[in-house]
Amino acid sequence: MTKTVSFERSFKTVGKDPRTRTVLLKADANRKQLHEALDAKTISGERVCNEAARYLPNIHQILLSCKFQPEVARLDQRLVFEWKSGVEKDPVPFSSEALMYDMVMCCVCQGLGHAATATESSVAGEFAAASRQYAAAAGVFDFLAKDHLPKWIAKGNDVKPENLPSEASIGASKAFAELLLANGQQMAVATVLIKPGTPNYSLLAKLCLGILERLDSFYSIMRKEASQQIERFDKNFFALLTFQQGIQKSLSKYFHSRALWDSQDFGLAIALLDEAKAALNGIVDFDKKSPLKPLQKDLTDLKAHMTFLLKHWEHDNSSVYFENVPKKFPEEKRLAASLQLTKVTPYTLEDVEPLALIMPDGGMKRSDSDLARQLQESLNAGFDG
Numbered sequence: 001m002t003k004t005v006s007f008e009r010s011f012k013t014v015g016k017d018p019r020t021r022t023v024l025l026k027a028d029a030n031r032k033q034l035h036e037a038l039d040a041k042t043i044s045g046e047r048v049c050n051e052a053a054r055y056l057p058n059i060h061q062i063l064l065s066c067k068f069q070p071e072v073a074r075l076d077q078r079l080v081f082e083w084k085s086g087v088e089k090d091p092v093p094f095s096s097e098a099l100m101y102d103m104v105m106c107c108v109c110q111g112l113g114h115a116a117t118a119t120e121s122s123v124a125g126e127f128a129a130a131s132r133q134y135a136a137a138a139g140v141f142d143f144l145a146k147d148h149l150p151k152w153i154a155k156g157n158d159v160k161p162e163n164l165p166s167e168a169s170i171g172a173s174k175a176f177a178e179l180l181l182a183n184g185q186q187m188a189v190a191t192v193l194i195k196p197g198t199p200n201y202s203l204l205a206k207l208c209l210g211i212l213e214r215l216d217s218f219y220s221i222m223r224k225e226a227s228q229q230i231e232r233f234d235k236n237f238f239a240l241l242t243f244q245q246g247i248q249k250s251l252s253k254y255f256h257s258r259a260l261w262d263s264q265d266f267g268l269a270i271a272l273l274d275e276a277k278a279a280l281n282g283i284v285d286f287d288k289k290s291p292l293k294p295l296q297k298d299l300t301d302l303k304a305h306m307t308f309l310l311k312h313w314e315h316d317n318s319s320v321y322f323e324n325v326p327k328k329f330p331e332e333k334r335l336a337a338s339l340q341l342t343k344v345t346p347y348t349l350e351d352v353e354p355l356a357l358i359m360p361d362g363g364m365k366r367s368d369s370d371l372a373r374q375l376q377e378s379l380n381a382g383f384d385g
Helices: 018-039 045-068 099-123 127-154 170-194 201-225 235-262 266-281 295-321 366-381
Strands: 081-083 094-096
Touching: 018 045, 018 099, 045 099, 081 099, 099 127, 099 170, 127 170, 170 201, 201 235, 235 266, 235 295, 266 295
Parallel strands: none
Antiparallel strands: 081 094
16 A cells, blocks of 8 residues: 555645545545554554555545546546555555545455454454454445446446455455355354353254355356456365365264264264265365474364264164164255355445535646546546556
8 A cells, every 4th residue: 555645735726625635534544544453563454444444534525526527627636546455465556546446445455354253353352343353344345346346347438357465356356255254154153162061962963064065155256257366366265165164064064964973863874974984185285394283283183083983873873772874864854954154244435425516717827637537537547547
């Protein structure tokens, strides 16, 4: 994010109205605070989110003012906004003179800020709070994918989404919303598991199946609608998601088998637990140098637990219940449907009023005409690719 942007200097001539100047100065100050939050040695998701929320109404109001008064929206100096992706492995800066570009990336900051805060909450064991924050983050990207980005791109004459940070592409934003909802539902699973007493295994099985469907949806959208962005991500990001897919597939079967055992369908429970164990065995081990290697111990422990439980059940069934264990789990006995508990928290832009842009008597100097044309072209095209 570029720091050297001054709305007060750029709109010095036409922004002399006291209220307008106050907003321009406030925009400069709030944008600076957002820049400092993003540039901090230790980035706080909550701080980024809050600073973006303070700046967003300012850039929205300035953009609206230029749209309503294009004939007087003249610049004294160019406005150039430069941003880098917050999710790519080796992000390349992209610059644009479009006010809308700065506004979109400010929304992205809110979305990623909510997601980072959710992660911090989950690590602290505050699963309910984390679920709400993931839903808020999903709401931002859902808004960008379904509303803001399509409207912006529809106005463009030379739109090149591949040049933009990944978060500013419709496909990637749509996919991120699915991924964040999947993360939020994992918080719901954790909330059920930490409650005292025997958990509702049937509920957990449906929740895990819902998480798996969200993860599958993320992959599908990325491949179909954001294939150019995939190669920009760290390969470990997708390795982690593949790992999660395997885990959720196994856990859904595992929890379903526990529900079947509790309902005294012992043979079916054993057959399905064996499937759950096989699904775990299908997860590829991480390379020794992989940053995801610490997860290997969790996988090993889960495999050991399922192996122990399966042997215990088989022993009880062969000595007490004597139920037939089908070689293949009957398809009609599988879960009829998943459960999607988490939904996006609707995100909207704050309503703002246009500012007064006033052309002084005598107009602007001839040398300023180029800047005026650049601003007008930027507004007409949506962004300058």
